[in-house]
Amino acid sequence: MAERLPPYLDGCEDVLTSLDDAHVLTIRINRPKARNALRTQLLKELSEVLGKATHDDAVRAVVLTGGDKVFAAGADITEMADKTPVDVMNDPRAAYWLAIRNFPKPMIGAVNGFCLGGGNELAMHCDVLIAGTSAQFGQPEINLGIIPGAGGTQRLTQMIGKSKAMKLVLSGQFMSANEAERAGLVGEVCEPELTIEKATALAKLIASKPPVAARLAKESVLKASDAMLHEGMAFERRSFTTLFATEDKQEGVSAFMEKRKPTFKGR
Ligand code: DAK
Numbered sequence: 460m461a462e463r464l465p466p467y468l469d470g471c472e473d474v475l476t477s478l479d480d481a482h483v484l485t486i487r488i489n490r491p492k493a494r495n496a497l498r499t500q501l502l503k504e505l506s507e508v509l510g511k512a513t514h515d516d517a518v519r520a521v522v523l524t525g526g527d528k529v530f531a532a533g534a535d536i537t538e539m540a541d542k543t544p545v546d547v548m549n550d551p552r553a554a555y556w557l558a559i560r561n562f563p564k565p566m567i568g569a570v571n572g573f574c575l576g577g578g579n580e581l582a583m584h585c586d587v588l589i590a591g592t593s594a595q596f597g598q599p600e601i602n603l604g605i606i607p608g609a610g611g612t613q614r615l616t617q618m619i620g621k622s623k624a625m626k627l628v629l630s631g632q633f634m635s636a637n638e639a640e641r642a643g644l645v646g647e648v649c650e651p652e653l654t655i656e657k658a659t660a661l662a663k664l665i666a667s668k669p670p671v672a673a674r675l676a677k678e679s680v681l682k683a684s685d686a687m688l689h690e691g692m693a694f695e696r697r698s699f700t701t702l703f704a705t706e707d708k709q710e711g712v713s714a715f716m717e718k719r720k721p722t723f724k725g726r
Pocket of ligand 1: 537575576578
């Protein structure tokens, strides 16, 4: 368990970290009261941990996990309330996402419970996902009057195909762990209490392989799809930013915070 070993990087509050003697770094997202919502500080800490791990030969593979009931519920919606398109353009979060995206070593995601919005986008930055049967995957941003902003429209479509991706992105509905496995989002489904164990075993196996080959294998597999990502990601980012000028985004975010149903007007 991540908490029983000394932290890999001191000073982190939102992520718990530990490095074992098999060269596996475990990172646990830890904001249970806010359903592990990815506030800016959390993304910053995560990018700093991965930054340190990039240059540390003692780290050969990473396990990224959350809690029993939630992997991560997406961006912290309270941080989005007053943001304008210019704020989004200048948002430091984009740099943190880039650091996560550029992490060169194998990263295994261990997912239980809700894996939503930016949480699902984070999971899709992992190289393999192991999911407990309790896991639910979704891109519910549409309910807030926005769209995914960290590559969700692009990676999800590449991974599960247009029709299923459209269903999730347009309806905000969730997908079960078994359906996610059938669709190709998840590598393996297991009982929830075994998720971290299985992810760690896989990470240990990978960590026993030659590190330079593992790194280049990851880079090569990502090349199969990354080349096509750039244009789509830029388009998604512009669309995401534009939506912060709409009344519907204000309404969606306010409704979430006020725990009521939103009324969208198309403005
Ligand atoms: N943000 C902030 N607080 C959240 C939260 C979130 N995403 N999700 C839950 N919470 C808070 C709730 O407000 C509540 O707070 P209190 O009332 O206790 O103060 C507490 O966590 C417990 O929530 P619930 O009572 O709702 O808990 P349940 O177990 O009943 O439901 C849930 C869990 C995860 C199904 C539900 O909380 C939920 O639907 N949450 C929202 C999920 C969502 O809409 N996610 C998408 C967020 S938008 C970007 C890149 C990416 C993104 C943005 C920008 N750039 C590169 C610029 C990503 C955007 C998103 O992810």
